[in-house]
Amino acid sequence: MLISGAGEFLIESVIYLQGIVQLAIGATMAIIIGLLVVRYLPELLKLNPFGQTYQALRRPTDELISHMRRSHFYTPLRRTLGFDPAVLMVLLALAILWYVVSGVLQNLFFIGRGLGLSLIALGSGAVFGGFRYLTGTVILGILFFLMALMTIVFVNWLFGLFQRAGWWALDRLSPLLRIFEFGGTFAGWSFMILWIALSFAVTAVQAIFF
Numbered sequence: 001m002l003i004s005g006a007g008e009f010l011i012e013s014v015i016y017l018q019g020i021v022q023l024a025i026g027a028t029m030a031i032i033i034g035l036l037v038v039r040y041l042p043e044l045l046k047l048n049p050f051g052q053t054y055q056a057l058r059r060p061t062d063e064l065i066s067h068m069r070r071s072h073f074y075t076p077l078r079r080t081l082g083f084d085p086a087v088l089m090v091l092l093a094l095a096i097l098w099y100v101v102s103g104v105l106q107n108l109f110f111i112g113r114g115l116g117l118s119l120i121a122l123g124s125g126a127v128f129g130g131f132r133y134l135t136g137t138v139i140l141g142i143l144f145f146l147m148a149l150m151t152i153v154f155v156n157w158l159f160g161l162f163q164r165a166g167w168w169a170l171d172r173l174s175p176l177l178r179i180f181e182f183g184g185t186f187a188g189w190s191f192m193i194l195w196i197a198l199s200f201a202v203t204a205v206q207a208i209f210f
Contacts, residue, residue, distance in 0.1 A: 004123030010116035014109045021105055025098050032094055035061050036087055064090050071160050096158065100151045107144035111137055114210065136209025143202050149173050150195055 039061045068074060068089040077085040114137030122130030149169040156166025173194070180190040180197065 004120045006119050006123075008116065008120060010119065011113055014112040014116070018106075018109055021102060025102065028098065029094065032064075032090065036090065039065075061090075067160055068093065071158070073158070093158070097155060100155060104144070104148050104151060107140070107147070111141050111144065114140065117210075132209055136205050139205050139209070140202065143198055143205065146173070146176070147195070147198050147202075150191070150198075153191075 039058050041057060065086045068086040071089065074085065074089065077089070081088075114133055118130045118133035118137060120130075121127075121133055149172055152162055152165050152169040153173065156162050156169075176194055177190045180193040182190075182193075
């Protein structure tokens with residue numbers, strides 16, 4: 001009974017945390033957009049560019065804008081669009097970042113639900129079902145870890161964020177990427193092929209173990 005209760009508590013906690021994540025996404029979007037609006041207020045008000053007020057209003061977003069301007073997408077976008085795309089890139093980066101972070105968190109929540117289901121099954125005497133859920137959860141944990149590493153590498157490649165973590169993740173993934181480097185027509189596609197393979201493996205584990 002105690003084990004089943006722990007499983008139910010874990011599943012309820014996952015549902016609660018999912019709601020918190022949605023609130024965090026909305027709050028982050030509102031804060032960043034607000035800071036970007038504040039950044040350009042001094043220009044609209046025609047304040048002195050060398051004044052303290054001008055610098056103070058722009059300082060919170062200087063690092064974000066600087067990151068976007070160092071991205072290898074910045075110059076091509078600027079030439080294509082005909083204007084400074086840094087703010088647009090910040091908003092795109094924020095949307096993509098939250099999308100991938102949300103995906104990683106959903107994977108973690110799935111693992112939490114899997115552990116909850118295994119505890120409920122074990123607590124109710126369904127030993128085989130409990131170990132089946134537990135085995136699937138462990139396998140998914142490994143697969144989701146690899147996909148999280150790939151996500152970090154992808155975000156770093158797009159916007160230059162998490163540079164140190166990106167290099168570490170790529171170093172961890174290199175042995176797997178070499179396996180999927182088939183050459184010929186598929187030369188350079190190892191990253192995409194590995195992602196497809198992991199996604200297929202996740203689907204298979206979910207179908208068989210859950």
